[in-house]
Amino acid sequence: MIYSKALNEALHRALGEDNRVVVLGEDISDPYGGAFKVSRGLTTAFPERVKTTPVSEQAIAGIAAGLALGGYRPIAEVMFGDFLSLCFDQLLNHITKYNAMYAGQTTCPVMFRAPMGGHRGYGPTHSQSIEKHFLGMPHLRVLAASPYHAPHDAFADFLAKDDPVLFVEHKLLYPKHLTLPENGAVGDFMARTESSPGVLPSVCLSLVPREDCALTVVAYGYEAQLAASVIEKLGMEEELFCELVVPAQIAPVDYAPIEASVASTRRLLTVEEGTAGWSWGVQIASSIQRTFFGKLAKPVEVLASQPTVIPGARRLEQEMLVGAHHIEQKIREALS
């Protein structure tokens, strides 16, 4: 099943199983069903609890906050993740504040679904991966879609806990098939899941046992899939073996699965599509280098996109955004 279909089914299931769930967002009414068709069928099946909104992201975010304060579990679809800039005030000064600043008297469990990412030629304001501006926001959890994690688990996690969540969905995953671990494998990869208690598991993929891997690569979303393709190729063709760690939760970082892998490989490469600097990988590098001070074979490498606007021209975008060729080059450097 392709990812967007699985996501759509998970939304139907969440609405059907939990009558606290409310879905709102721009252009989500049938027959259109949202810019990426992820919400298709929801307004027909649940007309009371699913509403298409005007082009008003501040209101979408604020109304979702109010619903959550009122006991509901709103899931807000942000048409393009880039538009989260317009929700920032609600996230920073309202939604993530209410529980702590009111000394635990209330909770504000809102989920924002945000399609992020480029590689489609959509240009500077419809291609970004801006999650780094939300990573580290106190009291916000950031989850990331991946081909190796069932989208239902993200909703179940959101519904089981009481904190606000940003769910980052790379747009290029939508038409791709979900490849969940089955019987300890994903295709030719051995697969295992690891996590700290209460955190959605990270999926660890490798062609050979961890002990035989020379590098840990940590990546999420579409970049995880790109990294997997590079790791598979290098392993099959050149016997250069890496372990890929793909977290479902990217903030706060669950370090345990990364540390377990790095303890064996002694090398780490982080990969993200967002722009370089002040980023997810930098945070992980800081922690890992402290934890493994004196034990790493090489400094942690952080791969991110160039810190500039995303060009509309595909040929320029391919150079600017992290692609398979960048990942391959970095892996070779790390293993050299």
Add this chain to the structure above:
Amino acid sequence: MEAVSPDPRLFGRPDEDVDARLYRRMRFIRRFEEKLLLLFEEGILAGTTHCSIGQEADAVAVMAHVRPGDHTFSNHRCHGHYLARTGDALGLYAEIMGKDAGVCRGIGGSQHICAPGFKSNGIQGGIVPTAAGIAWAQKLAGGDDISVVFIGDGTLGEGAVYETLNIAQLWSLPLWIVLEDNGWSQSTPLAANFAGDMRMRFEAFGLPVSEIDSTDVKAIETVVAADADHVRTTRTPHVTILHTYRLCNHSKSSDARPEDEVKARWATEPLVVHGPRLQDSLRDTIDADVEAALDEVIAHARSLP
């Protein structure tokens, strides 16, 4: 937090009539804030605070028509709204003093207050869509609860307000917007901030508007009683514009408004307008009640860890 039953000396004795109760509650808010400002001068409070001296009639009149199941969202200038809703003088003093017994254990401070059915936040505008979301939750739940949000004339500069007006009307949400226009946005007069017509800004979205320019708590109460009832029974939004005046500074420090303008407004402040409706002896009794009760509360709050 467990609801503490309010002190009748502050919130109303069972046997007193409506006029006495309205006066008592306004006097309570007035003296609470005047004493609060003295505590700042004394140097025992940190940060800042936004008092509502001169606007007490709005809070008392509106809250007279807010029911226990309703939700009130207030703003940076929230003391009067909170006290008129809950009567909780100790919780608020303790909060602003940073004590663990504060309504938010000292974390929220003056602008960020929470109690059952009440919240405030210090960011302009963003509370309006949030109140609309609460209204949607109330509508989904059925019943006749309503969501009340207090904004000021300064808040009308924020875009989130207009996004919400559109949606509240479009979706028929039981949202009651109470706009206290005190004429000054911090140090900037309305005329320097505001183009067009205040009422028409709401009417452009199809929202019904009531408007009154008064500091008379009874005149305001007549207006807001009908407005609260409208929202409650029709489950649609309504806007009430209360033209008023803030007699104190925006926050702790002077906001450089013309002294004679402020002075003239003291002649029509809510206690001066409503007080004469009570016999002098009753008014003196209430004043003494409030004074004694607040002094006890402050002494208690000071003694807390």
